Amino acid sequence: MMQSKTVVDLYPKIEILLNEPLSKYTHTLTGGPADILAFPKSIKECQEMLDYANEQSLPVTVVGNASNLIVKDGGIRGLTMILTKMNRISSHDNEVVADAGAALIDVTKAAQAHSLTHLEFAAGIPGSVGGAVFMNAGAYGGEIANVVSGAEVLTPDNHIIHLNHQELDFGYRHCSVQENHQIVISATFSLEVGIADKIQKRMDHLNALRASKQPLELPSCGSVFKRPTGYFAGKLIHDAGLQGFQIGGAQVSMKHAGFIVNVDGATATDYLNVIAHVQKTVYDKFGVHLETEVRIIGEDPKSN
Ligand SMILES: Cc1cc2nc3c(=O)[nH]c(=O)nc-3n(C[C@H](O)[C@H](O)[C@H](O)COP(=O)(O)OP(=O)(O)OC[C@H]3O[C@@H](n4cnc5c(N)ncnc54)[C@H](O)[C@@H]3O)c2cc1C
Structure with missing residues (x-):
């Protein structure tokens, strides 16, 4: 009879931590533990972990830079993979090819170094390539959909397939991999040849703009809510008088109403309570439902 692999067989070849607090990795510095947390360094290791999870019927969660995530305080069951150790970036002609775990910011730097333009909008987005494709991340009039021509993906039954732009089916904060x-x-990333100095100046300008408007000095998960049709989430929250509203250590930012910052040892539950209060208040005042842009995953903590 074939012996099934255990997580111990895969370690130490693949870095695996058990019962590891995800608050060490999320940009909000909140979140409960992952039962099994793996850091694959290659597609092969990623596939080995996926095989293991499928064999054991474990749920699988994938995390990039954890900059758009709230992990509930009860943590994540099954296998969680953080892909940031898969981070090669290469460039040929007008294309940049990047592994899912590469920082999007590093991809913008690589594009600039090769005098390739149109990725400047992403210079300050703190996600990974995989998370940016998954979310169709965007800023300052640009979005991933405009620059990514295709992606390699692993299917749930562990096959590598290529998806072209059409198959990725990008929309507002949407992509078919979801x-x-x-x-x-x-x-x-399919880009165009530009002028390196001009590209750098645009990136510097957008980063300065970002630093002047966003509370980058405090932990957060970026804009918490999607833009409701015909409105701006930040303006509705500001007009509802919610800036500074705080539960536990999570506070609606005084600098940018669309951000919730961790000002004092917040938990994920504090974040979720602030989100619920903001949604209710804005709905009661303006009749607009604010849908979360941030992805909320994991389990509620067990009550004592
Ligand atoms: C200060 C700050 C500023 C920000 N500014 C912007 C901005 O201007 N524009 C913007 O769009 N966003 C912004 N964000 C949010 C965030 O950086 C983006 O959404 C980013 O694309 C998320 O990437 P990530 O790797 O951090 O994803 P994670 O937070 O790790 O994950 C987000 C979702 O993507 C999934 N995912 C991650 N990697 C993969 C993968 N390889 N395959 C499949 N699914 C995957 C996860 O399961 C999860 O559901 C900001 C965040 C912060 C903290």
Whole structure:
């Protein structure tokens, strides 16, 4: 009879931590433990972990830079993979190809170094390539959909397939990998030749703008809510008088009403309570439902 692998067989070849607090990795510095947390360094290791999870019927969660995540305080069951150790970036002609775990900011630097333009909008987005494709991240009039021509993904049954731009089906903070439960393993950015100095100046300008408007000095998960049609989430929250509203250590930012910052040892539950209060107040005052942009995953903590 074939012996099934255990997580111990895969370690130490693949870095694996058990019962590891995800608050060490999330940008909000909140979140409960992952039962099994793996850091694959290659597609092969990613596939080995996925095989293991499928064999054991474990749920699988993929995390990039954890900059758009709230992990509930009860943590995540099954296998969680953080892909930031899969981070190669290469460039040929007018294309940059990057592994899913590469920092999007590093991809913008690589594009600039090769005098490739159109990725400047992403210079300050603190996500990974995989998370940026998954979310169709965007800023300052640009979005991933405009620059990514295709991606390699792992299907839930562990096959590598290529998705072209059309198959990625990008929309506002949407991409088809969301409903198909695929794992992005790399993406191709198709850019145009520009002038390196001009590209750098645009990136510097946008980063200065970002620093002047966003509370980058405090932990957060970026804009918490999607832009409701016809409105701006930040303006509704500001007009509802919610800036400074705080539960536990989570506070609606005084600098940017669309951000919730961790000012004093917040828990994920504090974040979720502030989100619920903001949604209710804005709905009661203006009749607008604020849908979360930030992805909320994991389990509620067990009550004592
Ligand atoms: C200070 C700050 C500023 C920000 N500014 C912006 C901004 O201007 N524009 C913007 O769009 N966003 C912004 N964000 C949010 C965030 O950086 C982006 O959404 C980013 O694309 C998320 O990438 P990530 O790797 O951190 O994803 P994570 O937070 O790790 O994950 C987000 C979602 O993507 C999934 N995911 C991650 N990697 C993969 C993968 N390889 N395959 C499949 N699914 C995957 C996760 O399961 C999760 O559901 C900001 C965040 C912060 C903290």
